[in-house]
Amino acid sequence: MTREAEQPQPAFGAHDHAHCTADTLARAEAEAVRLGLRLTPVRRRVLEILLEQHRAMGAYEVLDRLAAEGFGHQPPVAYRALDFLVDNGFAHRVRRLNAFAACMHPGETHAPVFLICRSCNVVAEAAGQPVRSALDAAAAAAGFTVERANIEALGLCPECKARELAS
């Protein structure tokens, strides 16, 4: 597995990335203040990196960027910042890829669903409220209380599907 995966597209379809990045970062900062959390330089920088790339990144890939910018060079530096972001809803962990992605909706209560294209590796965060409700119901039937959930789907994004049909 290469450390630098190729994930050309930011999501399904184009968008104003500069705007969405700045906007999400601003909302994350407001949210940190609201919750009394400290968005320190490393943490903030990690979030920025995830937002800039707008894709799922491995911890070591993030670490390489941090190290190049004068932060620590050891794995815990990246993992701690990433764990902080995940624990507080600023980022998500995509387990299927052993990777992390910035949350596009910090502050909003939401149940992220990740759609991972097996062809181009793009990862999209979809709204999963109905999925989460169904999950809660299934769990409740077993007497189980859900605290956190990972919902990830592997398949084909619209672009790659079209390409497969064409060939």
Next chain:
Amino acid sequence: MTREAEQPQPAFGAHDHAHCTADTLARAEAEAVRLGLRLTPVRRRVLEILLEQHRAMGAYEVLDRLAAEGFGHQPPVAYRALDFLVDNGFAHRVRRLNAFAACMHPGETHAPVFLICRSCNVVAEAAGQPVRSALDAAAAAAGFTVERANIEALGLCPECKARELAS
């Protein structure tokens, strides 16, 4: 983290484990025949081990058992057998735990949902058809086609919930 995790209970509540194990194995064998798949000694033994334990096991934990029984001693031996079982629906991968668990319903088309207790580590496989439907709908809204899904929930099982309330 220890390699031999303690997971005393087989699932939520007691059950006739000997029976469910034998039964599931028999169904898996029938299914292998139906699909023209070779359930070779290693593969079969791995499935048995997963069924006996009736819990999520790490690949290296399975490997230790195989090695002790005269099979190969190297990781690929375990990973290949586990991958075979997962690819063909005889077992599932629980990504949050980096572990594998026997499928309790081989052959039936089903969308497994894993309920993982954060207190006692028990893993239960719940029926997730409605969850999967909701997921398919969410994906379709983005033009995405789901091929495989991982749906995992972390929370409290009934027993541990009762224990927390009591204390």
Next chain:
DNA sequence: AGCCGGATTGTTACATGATAACCTCTCCCT
């Protein structure tokens, strides 16, 4: 100001999880 204590960030070292590449064997088909 000066001090305390917890949170943060850095380090070293290591544990754990997963694969690549290659070789041999067996079975089955021609």
Next chain:
DNA sequence: AGGGAGAGGTTATCATGTAACAATCCGGCT
């Protein structure tokens, strides 16, 4: 007999994630 596919064994290595400890920062208190 020859040969190819599939399975399972090996060695070696890579990738991912943590434990434990030290130094430092920072806010609150006297």
